Each structure stands twice: as structure tokens, then as C-alpha cells.
Amino acid sequence: MKLLTYKILLFLKLIGREFKAQKLRMSLTVLAITWGTISITLLMAFSVGLEKQMNKANAGLGDGIVIVWGGQTTMPYQGLPQGRRIRFRSESGIIELIRSRVSGIEMIAGEFLRWGQAIEYKGQQINKLVCGTYPEYEKMRAHYAKPGGRFINRNDIELKRRVVYLGTNVADEVFGERVNPVGEIVNINGMPFTVIGVMIDKMQDSNYHGPDEDYVVIPASTFLLMYGDPFFDNLVYKVRDGINSKSVEKDLFRTLGAKYRFDPADESALWIWDTIEGAEMFKKVFLGITIFMWFIGGMTLFIAGIGVANIMYVAVRERTREIGAKMALGARGGQIIFQFMTEAMAISLAGGFLGIMISLAVTAIFRMLPMDGDLELLSNPTVNWPVALITVGTLSAIGFISGFFPARKAASINPVEALRYE
Amino acid sequence: MRNGNLVSLKGISKIYNTGKVKVTALDEINLDFGRGEFIAIIGPSGSGKSTLMNIIGCLDTPSGGAYLLDGHSVAEMGIHQLAGIRNKKIGFIFQNFNLLPYATAYENVELPMIFAGLPGNHRKEKIMSNLAMVGLSDRADHKPTELSGGEMQRVAIARALANDPEVILADEPTGNLDSRSGDEIIRVFENLNEQGRSIITITHDMSIAKRCHRIIKIRDGIIESDTRNGNGVN
Numbered sequence A: 001m002k003l004l005t006y007k008i009l010l011f012l013k014l015i016g017r018e019f020k021a022q023k024l025r026m027s028l029t030v031l032a033i034t035w036g037t038i039s040i041t042l043l044m045a046f047s048v049g050l051e052k053q054m055n056k057a058n059a060g061l062g063d064g065i066v067i068v069w070g071g072q073t074t075m076p077y078q079g080l081p082q083g084r085r086i087r088f089r090s091e092s093g094i095i096e097l098i099r100s101r102v103s104g105i106e107m108i109a110g111e112f113l114r115w116g117q118a119i120e121y122k123g124q125q126i127n128k129l130v131c132g133t134y135p136e137y138e139k140m141r142a143h144y145a146k147p148g149g150r151f152i153n154r155n156d157i158e159l160k161r162r163v164v165y166l167g168t169n170v171a172d173e174v175f176g177e178r179v180n181p182v183g184e185i186v187n188i189n190g191m192p193f194t195v196i197g198v199m200i201d202k203m204q205d206s207n208y209h210g211p212d213e214d215y216v217v218i219p220a221s222t223f224l225l226m227y228g229d230p231f232f233d234n235l236v237y238k239v240r241d242g243i244n245s246k247s248v249e250k251d252l253f254r255t256l257g258a259k260y261r262f263d264p265a266d267e268s269a270l271w272i273w274d275t276i277e278g279a280e281m282f283k284k285v286f287l288g289i290t291i292f293m294w295f296i297g298g299m300t301l302f303i304a305g306i307g308v309a310n311i312m313y314v315a316v317r318e319r320t321r322e323i324g325a326k327m328a329l330g331a332r333g334g335q336i337i338f339q340f341m342t343e344a345m346a347i348s349l350a351g352g353f354l355g356i357m358i359s360l361a362v363t364a365i366f367r368m369l370p371m372d373g374d375l376e377l378l379s380n381p382t383v384n385w386p387v388a389l390i391t392v393g394t395l396s397a398i399g400f401i402s403g404f405f406p407a408r409k410a411a412s413i414n415p416v417e418a419l420r421y422e
Numbered sequence B: 001m002r003n004g005n006l007v008s009l010k011g012i013s014k015i016y017n018t019g020k021v022k023v024t025a026l027d028e029i030n031l032d033f034g035r036g037e038f039i040a041i042i043g044p045s046g047s048g049k050s051t052l053m054n055i056i057g058c059l060d061t062p063s064g065g066a067y068l069l070d071g072h073s074v075a076e077m078g079i080h081q082l083a084g085i086r087n088k089k090i091g092f093i094f095q096n097f098n099l100l101p102y103a104t105a106y107e108n109v110e111l112p113m114i115f116a117g118l119p120g121n122h123r124k125e126k127i128m129s130n131l132a133m134v135g136l137s138d139r140a141d142h143k144p145t146e147l148s149g150g151e152m153q154r155v156a157i158a159r160a161l162a163n164d165p166e167v168i169l170a171d172e173p174t175g176n177l178d179s180r181s182g183d184e185i186i187r188v189f190e191n192l193n194e195q196g197r198s199i200i201t202i203t204h205d206m207s208i209a210k211r212c213h214r215i216i217k218i219r220d221g222i223i224e225s226d227t228r229n230g231n232g233v234n
Helices: A002-021 A023-061 A094-101 A136-140 A154-158 A168-175 A220-227 A245-260 A275-318 A320-328 A333-368 A373-378 A385-412 A415-420 B049-056 B079-088 B105-116 B120-133 B149-160 B179-194
Strands: A065-070 A105-121 A124-133 A163-166 A185-188 A191-198 A215-219 A234-239 A270-274 B007-018 B021-033 B038-042 B064-069 B090-093 B167-171 B198-202 B214-219 B222-228
Touching: A023 A275, A023 A333, A023 A373, A023 A385, A065 A245, A065 A275, A094 A105, A094 A234, A094 A245, A105 A136, A105 A168, A105 A220, A124 A168, A124 A220, A136 A234, A154 A220, A163 A168, A168 A191, A215 A220, A234 A245, A245 A270, A270 A275, A275 A320, A275 A385, A320 A333, A320 A385, A320 A415, A320 B079, A333 A385, B007 B049, B021 B049, B021 B064, B021 B222, B038 B049, B038 B179, B049 B064, B049 B167, B049 B198, B079 B090, B079 B105, B090 B149, B105 B120, B105 B149, B120 B149, B120 B179, B149 B179, B167 B179, B179 B198
Parallel strands: A124 A215, A163 A191, B038 B198, B038 B214, B090 B167, B167 B198
Antiparallel strands: A065 A234, A065 A270, A105 A124, A105 A185, A105 A234, A163 A215, A185 A191, B007 B021, B007 B064, B214 B222
């Protein structure tokens, strides 16, 4: 055992020497493996990061929600003409009706909107969209407040409180960045409102009335009191998990068709934006992207593999004379192959280690870089360990195999032939 | 067995079959070498002397005939046993040295001992005494590129002696050296022979051949002459 250890140590020492002697070739081999590992690991890291970010951005609008606007009928129904506008009167019990009749809906809220409202604080005034809505809106539309603040709640609705929840952008514009405005009073349309919360920073890739960071949200009841307009601009609902959003849509047409007396088959009576459909589509597109990435990764691995194989093969071939000399000194085939394989392993491990380390460093740097807007999708690359390890493993195996066969061949021929090799 | 011939060749032939043409490099050679001999093999290029040397050194296998080395039939040995023979019974010296370029003189001498599985603590003394024998004690840590041709060949001799072989085989050991370095090598051989070592060397140089005790002349794969020098021990 002691002898074996000594032998291995000595071989490693010789390999170290060889590393120095054949710096260029060894470094090229290490570089090939490092480069292959980095390419594939980073490719997949950005792919994973992209998917994460896109999912996050996708969820910025809300996860699995549907938005409904009242439309205009295009079919005569029960003696009523076509061309009637469908509008949701807030106090007609429409929300309660939908809740009780459409079982596939988990949550629903109406939304009042009014554009260009004066928001005033200490003499400064800006104009923003004001939204009046209900507590359910918070979860559905991912309107989460930063610590220390909150969204509209039940009591706000019941007591018609003059409280306001601000989008990130609005808060920054009115109060400046890094200021916590909770508890401050702002005037909306001349009426004082207490700030109860500011939205967290979130990514949002789609919207229907402008990004949420530009929202000013007040209780629906307060909105009604202030503006007196009884019609919801739109409804937002969330479909229960596992329920098909299309069937919920049908139920909704039937329920509202009965209420507003339009033909449930009249598709123009309600305008529906099904974000779930979009999400499904997105999943398919991303599956395509992922397959493409894997394909590119596979090709890269293949090319790196050829590079490693080539270097290893040439390396062993050009040392055939050395193998001959060692055999003339009494080395056995096994000892020679062992040396080459130890060498291949050292090179592979060094290359793989470097490759993974550099990949980790690059992804860490990307995560630290401040990247907003369009680049935000690239800001969260994540090293996929199985991919990294499989890459290193494959390249090492290729290096091994392409070194093993010429080494075994050189070790099995007559030493005199190996010595004669030029 | 120890009293028999060290090397005994009976009807050894080597035929290279290169597709259409058969080349007979050795044609039924019969030769015996005793212990302690200092032999020169001479002959023109292509005469078959290197082939003969390679067969004696177990680097190549004959096409026919019987080869007894120290009483053991080489033809019946497997590759592992042959590796063992090359390692322990034969010390080979090449015209172009064949030292590992990235290893020091010390490590080059150590190599056959590693192949033999000799424990580390037994090596150092032997390596240093071998290097001292060829006058290179102060060059132990030098790499081949830092040594002259004559020094490299002396490292190769120290390496050939690493496992105390029965015979030293040298294939034109002075072929790549200037005459002064070549003379040093031959003097090392003479010293070794005086200590009782068997040495067989191929040479082109008649002045070297004359310093050996027995000259075997080969031409076209057959032994043309086998003479003993008058000033030899035998």
C-alpha cells in the first residue's frame, strides 16, 4: 500500500514535470476542457436564468388571471337588438352573482379607473391613473406592499377610508427615491389621502392600463364616493388551480348572458383577456427555446469533445517513442497506460474545475450587475450543476478514451516498433 | 544454470514481411555469449546487427529459432515476463539516449527501479552510487537538456545499471557523440567489464571494436566472422 502510494506520488511528480515541459500542449488541453465546460455551463445557466426571469416577469401582471371588459352585442337576443353596450354596474350585485354561479373562479374583483388625476404633495403635482378596487386585487395582480406598508383591506372598503397605495414609480416621483412615504398625506383630486403602502419592485412584461408601478390604488367604495361613476371598467378574476379557463369563460358568458340578456354565444358581448392562455403559449415557446439550447449545448459539447480527443490522441501518438523507451526499461503495458490515464484525469479535473469556477464567477457577476429594463432577463443566470458535471464528465471520458486506445496500442506493440516511431 | 551461457541463440532468424517482398534481416544465427564478456558487433548498415541486438534485448521477437537467456527460453514468455526480463536482466543503452526529457538525471535512473517496484528507501543509495560510477554525482538534479551528449549517455548507463542486469546492451552508444565523449563512454564500459559485467555493443568504429574482447561481424543477416582480440581477457 505504501509502495503504491509512493508510485502514484512519483507518477504525479513526473506528470508535474511533464506539465512544465509540455506547457503548451497541456495548457491547450486544459483550455479545451475549460472552454467547453464554460460554454455549455453558461449557455444552460443563462437559459435557466432567462426562464426564471421570464416566469417572474410573466407573474408580474398576476398568476393565472383573466381580465374581462364589457363589450357590445352583435346578435339580437330575446327581442333585444344587437349593438347594445354591456356595462358592469358595481352595485348591481354582479360580483356576488359571479361568485355564486361560476364555481371555477377562485377570486374576483372589479376595477374602477380614472386617468389623469392630480396627485399633489407639498405643492408638487403630477397626473396619474387612479384605480379603485378591492382587497382581492392584491393577490391576483401581485400588488404586494413593501415592508411597513399594506394594500387596501376590508375595513378600508367598509369605512370608505381615504387611504392610498402607490405604485413604485408614483412613490418615487412624488416623494423621491429611498423615502418611505407610509403615513404621509397626499391630495388626490384635492382630497387628502393617507399613504398606506408602496408596491415592491417587480418585473412585469404585460399590462392593460399601463405598468403597475404607475398605479395609484384607493378603496373601491371611496372611489365611488369621490367620482360617482357606478360602472366597473373591468373585472379581474383568478381561475382555481386545475380548472380549465375556457370552461370558466363559458360559465361566465352564460351567467352574464342571463343577467344582461345577451346570447351566451355572442363573443363580442364580453372582451376577455385570458393570461393563462398566454402563459401556456409562453411555456410552449420556452420549451422550444430550451430544446434549442440543449441542441446548441450538445453541439458545443461535441466540438469540445473532438478538440479534446484530438489533443489527447496526438499527445499519446507523439510520445510513442517515449513509451518505447519506458518499455525497453521494463515498464509494463499497465504501468504506461496508468500514467497516461492519470495524466488525462489530472488534465480533465483541472479543466473541469476551472471551467466550473469561471462559470460560477461569471454568473455571480451577472447577478450582481445592476440590470434594468430589457437586460433584466439576463440578470439571473444560474449554474445547473447536473449539466456542469455531465459536461466535465463527458469531456473527461472523451479525453480518457481518446488517450487510452493509442496508449494501449503503443504499449502492446514490440518496444522496438514504438522506439522507431517518428 | 548459472554456469551455462548467458545468451544462447540457436537458428535465430528474422524475416520482415512487407506485403510483396520478404526481407530476411537475420538468417539462422547461432551465437553464444558467456558471462563477463565484452563484445562488439560490427557490420554495415542494414546488415541486421541492430535487429540481432533488439532480439537479444527482448525488444523484438524472432521469426524463428530458439533464444535462451540465462537458461530461460524467451520465446515462451508472455509480455509481462518479457517486461520483467527487460527490467531486471537487461540494461539497454540507445544511440539517442532516450532519456525522459522532463525528468532529472536522478529520476531517469530511478525509473527502472519504479517499474521493478523497488521500495523508495532502497533506491536513493543505489541511484547515487550509479551516478557516481559514471562520474555524474554533481549532475543528479540536472535535466537532459542541461547535460552534454556524453553526460546524457552516462546517465543512460547509470539507468541501464539500475536493477543490476546480467548484461548491458548498447546500440551504437557513441554514434551521436564526439570522439572524446565516445572515448569516455568506452572507458566506463571497460571499467564495468573489469567489475565482471557482460557488455555487448554495436559499433561502427573499429577503434572501439578493437578495445572489446570479441568482435562479431555481421553481413546480410549472417555472421561473417567471430574473432577474439589477442589483448582480451578471454
